[in-house]
Amino acid sequence: MTEKKIKSANEAAEKIIEWGEAHDMVTCFERAEKLKPCPIGASGACCKACHMGPCRLVGKNAEEAARGVCGATLATVAARNLLRMIAAGSAAHSDHARGMAYTLLAVANGEAKDFRITDVKKLYRVAGYLDIEFEGREVNDVARDVATRLIEDFGRQGTGHVNFLSRAPEKTQKRWEKWGIKPRGVDREIVEAMHRTCIGVDHDPDHILLHGLRTALTDGWGGSMISTDITDILFGTPAPVKAEASFGIFEENMVNLVVHGHEPLLAEMIVAAVSESGMVEYAKSKGAGGINLGGMCCTANEVLMRHGIPTAGGFTNQELGIMTGLVDAITVDVQCIMPAIVELSKKFHTKVITTSEKAMIPGAIHMEFDEERAMEMARDVVRLACDNFPNRTTGGSHITDKFPVIGGFSHEYIEYMQGGSWRASFRPLNDAIMAGRIRGVVGLAGCDNPRVPSTGIHKFLATELIKHDVLVLSTGCGSAACGTAGYLTPEMALENAGLGLREVCEAIGIPPILHVGSCVDNSRILTIASAMAAEGGLSDEIGGMPAVGIAPEWMSEKAIAIGVYFAASGLPVIFGGESPVEASREVTRIMTEVWFERFMGALHFEPDPEKILEMTLDYIDKARERLKLRKYEPGKFAAERVLLSMADRRKLDKEAKPHLGVGG
């Protein structure tokens, strides 16, 4: 008898998939099985840049001999394909950021009455990065200047560069300067990427990929960083908060409303609306015990990080959530929304509500977000979910599994937890790395993917990395994968982390896997790496740090943009799955060897999880060697520096009575 192939490495998800199969319901898992990728397109060897093609550059010695009708080589075609992916991913994050920047401007101008500036300290911090005077000025005036300055980053035409590049270590900036990849404006680099990849323009693969690095930098140090900072200003800089994860967050006697997608503006209003007494009474009038709000994908990460709203999980859980039969309504805005959820929702009572002016799905209810009547709209959504509660049938796969989660590890909080308000710094982390108690740091990012047992590679790497004393910073659906597996708690450190990492986690009172936010919050990893460089004792730039980025189950073009801005900033990056430029040895060489020589970053693709782990540890150990740090030996660490416990730190803070330095 052949063993049944599992589709998700998450037990609860697997149970729902099995229930769905037994009830004739098709999900992405089944579609992925049936729909095999075209090997030519998948490896980057297909060009459809013009109507003389599509040209498939295959055959014996394709790299040397194959040519498109126009004469384009395989390396040109593969590089162009990659640049277009980077441009699309950067556009998605940055368009989201533009919305946040205009909302901040509207708040400053008194035009978005339901929003306010929650974290003035963060506003001042950001004003400081932009050399905007804030002492003694009205908060709204500072906010207006900050928003206006950041909006300039999108459409800059003349001289100058994206503002936040200056937050990178000087040496990192010098590398960008030397190779001509300092991005000017977000929109400009994305438009130029589309121009260069049009038929008959840029044909030099290295030159094309240099623009890929520049375009991705507009995302990391532009769009994504702008979005993270403004979201913190408007809704609070995250600090540790308890939440729960998995399908058990849905409750049978409650109205279950889910916020799914990426933009937090409406979701934040819904968070406020569901606890209003009028709304709760309304839910009760429909026979429910109350209203239960949950999240999905990155909107979930945004509201979990700031309010402890529970998450039903990442990308591949969206159809499965509906299949619990318990979701009364789900709002979706932009990015990573499977259109399939609308068809599937018809088999249940679930209402799918599209809310972005940019995204509609045939068959869904469209309620377009309007920031001028944001709260009113949030109440309309909550009422719609309540009205639908009585329509709930008993069908669906009810799952009770859920796990505790600690989220909310912003840059500011990580800094604070290492010494309190007056002594906040990255010193203890750098010291622990220098002493070999922490071997290195990994950013575990990116999507979960139905083409592998979904969430499985995240789970494997998360546990193996902490076992090897590597501190993990997780984002996006990487965080959801860890959260729905019960990995985002401090107790996890006791059970699974290596001795050195465990000692540090216990002393500081943190989990070994820190949930730092949504996919735009990968920008927090850039600022954390910059702070580690500024602190001293490790590398004086991001390049050369014992740090690696991993996106083991990536699927979105946004993940490619993230991987490339990490690489351009100096981080070696390893993606799971087959390479989208596998066909070209030359493009692969540029992304790995050439980028490493120039920026100390690289982009690899490696389908074997064991090899991803091996490569990661090898990069970390080689960086330690180059930095002449103590050789890492498992369990052999010296507690040379006394780390402050949380109790000690609270005592010190009480004495000093400072502002905590973190949001809310």
Ligand code: SF4
């Ligand atoms: Fe073919 Fe060249 Fe047109 Fe691409 S641009 S489809 S390689 S002819």
Ligand code: MSK
């Ligand atoms: S939602 S981009 S599946 S991380 Fe940000 Fe998750 Fe990847 Fe979408």
